[in-house]
Amino acid sequence: HIQMSESSNLSGGKVTYLDGQITNRGGQTVRAITVQVGFHDATGLLAQKETMPLNLIRTREPYIDTQPVRAAPLRPGDARDFRLIFDHVTDSWDQQYPEVRIIAVEAK
16 A cells, blocks of 8 residues: 655755555554665665654645654554655666565554
8 A cells, every 4th residue: 555656845856755554453552663665776776775764644634744653653453644755765766666664663
């Protein structure tokens, strides 16, 4: 359930968005999630790697606003939409969906 989009920023550059949905399939409440996102080049090699906190979508109207997982923890069975924002992606990126890995979860 991942979708990508782009928009222009005020300085004339591009902002890349990665939207998706995450579900807590565990037995504890999730308070924070850290992900690692890998963008590959045309040869399949890793061209850029970003590590960042996962932010949940708080509102969609009048625009999409995000918040940290800590602000709205995921209880067992909860599913929420998320958005990752990239102010810069390398020019060598192959324009394919990046690899997304959860590398840390804080639960209680």
